[in-house]
Amino acid sequence: MKHHSMIQWFPLVVLALMLPGCHQKMAIQPKLKPQSPTQFFADGRSTRPQVVGTVARGTLQEDAVFSTGKVADLGVVTAGAPVDPKSILAQYTSEFPLEVNESLLLRGKERYNIYCNVCHGQTGAADGTIVMRGFLHPPAFWEQSPGNTSHNSRGLRYQGAGQLSLESAPVGYIFHVITHGYGAMGSYSAQISPRDRWAIVAYIRALQKARATEASIPSTQDNSHPKGAH
Numbered sequence: 001m002k003h004h005s006m007i008q009w010f011p012l013v014v015l016a017l018m019l020p021g022c023h024q025k026m027a028i029q030p031k032l033k034p035q036s037p038t039q040f041f042a043d044g045r046s047t048r049p050q051v052v053g054t055v056a057r058g059t060l061q062e063d064a065v066f067s068t069g070k071v072a073d074l075g076v077v078t079a080g081a082p083v084d085p086k087s088i089l090a091q092y093t094s095e096f097p098l099e100v101n102e103s104l105l106l107r108g109k110e111r112y113n114i115y116c117n118v119c120h121g122q123t124g125a126a127d128g129t130i131v132m133r134g135f136l137h138p139p140a141f142w143e144q145s146p147g148n149t150s151h152n153s154r155g156l157r158y159q160g161a162g163q164l165s166l167e168s169a170p171v172g173y174i175f176h177v178i179t180h181g182y183g184a185m186g187s188y189s190a191q192i193s194p195r196d197r198w199a200i201v202a203y204i205r206a207l208q209k210a211r212a213t214e215a216s217i218p219s220t221q222d223n224s225h226p227k228g229a230h
């Protein structure tokens with residue numbers, strides 16, 4: 001009986017011993033896992049850099065000013081390093097690289113109210129809902145009261161351009177901030193196309209101009225009548 005059972009199990013044991021030799025040939029091939037090191041290439045990296053000039057589909061930037069807001073590039077500016085303030089400002093275009101018309105402004109208004117209003121407020125007074133709930137106060141887009149500097153650019157000052165209001169900051173700089181973000185504010189390049197970014201910049205300029213005009217018009221309100229006396 002014992003002898004018989006051994007004969008019965010023998011093929012199974014042989015089969016079990018043969019199993020490890022059974023796997024797909026393609027499982028072992030000369031390949032490199034992503035980011036793993038290699039001695040094959042001189043720089044030791046298995047992931048190869050893109051060929052210089054590679055452009056991802058749909059991201060061709062034919063017009064540098066239109067897609068960056070910059071006309072020159074100083075590269076990385078270290079805080080405190082001596083730089084000519086003029087060259088900092090000269091990096092950004094002060095002219096719109098597209099026609100500013102009513103439809104662009106309306107588009108800008110719509111996009112501004114979707115993306116910026118929540119923090120910068122409907123009129124650009126830095127009183128958006130998120131800020132009211134405790135988020136860092138951004139600078140206002142226009143002078144809040146005579147002599148108040150809360151509308152000065154922090155980014156331009158940090159780079160060494162001195163005190164400059166966001167009203168006089170070049171349009172290309174505001175475009176640059178939307179594209180890359182600044183400080184506590186994130187980048188909006190993934191959500192907002194370059195054209196829409198320019199539309200928003202144009203709308204911010206409109207908010208600033210509207211405010212400046214309003215401030216220069218003497219109040220026409222007649223306060224001589226007591227309230228409700230009609």
Ligand code: HEC
Nearest residue numbers: 115116119136137138153154155156174177182183184185
């Ligand atoms: C989540 C809130 C939030 C949203 C949304 C937001 N911002 Fe800001 N923004 C900030 C804050 C906060 C700062 C100040 C950052 C700092 O000082 O660290 C700022 C700064 C700025 C500045 C000034 C940079 C400087 O040099 O001082 C500009 C211009 C600006 N934002 C434009 C925009 C525009 C345009 C949009 C919409 C596309 C937008 N922001 C959306 C929070 C926001």
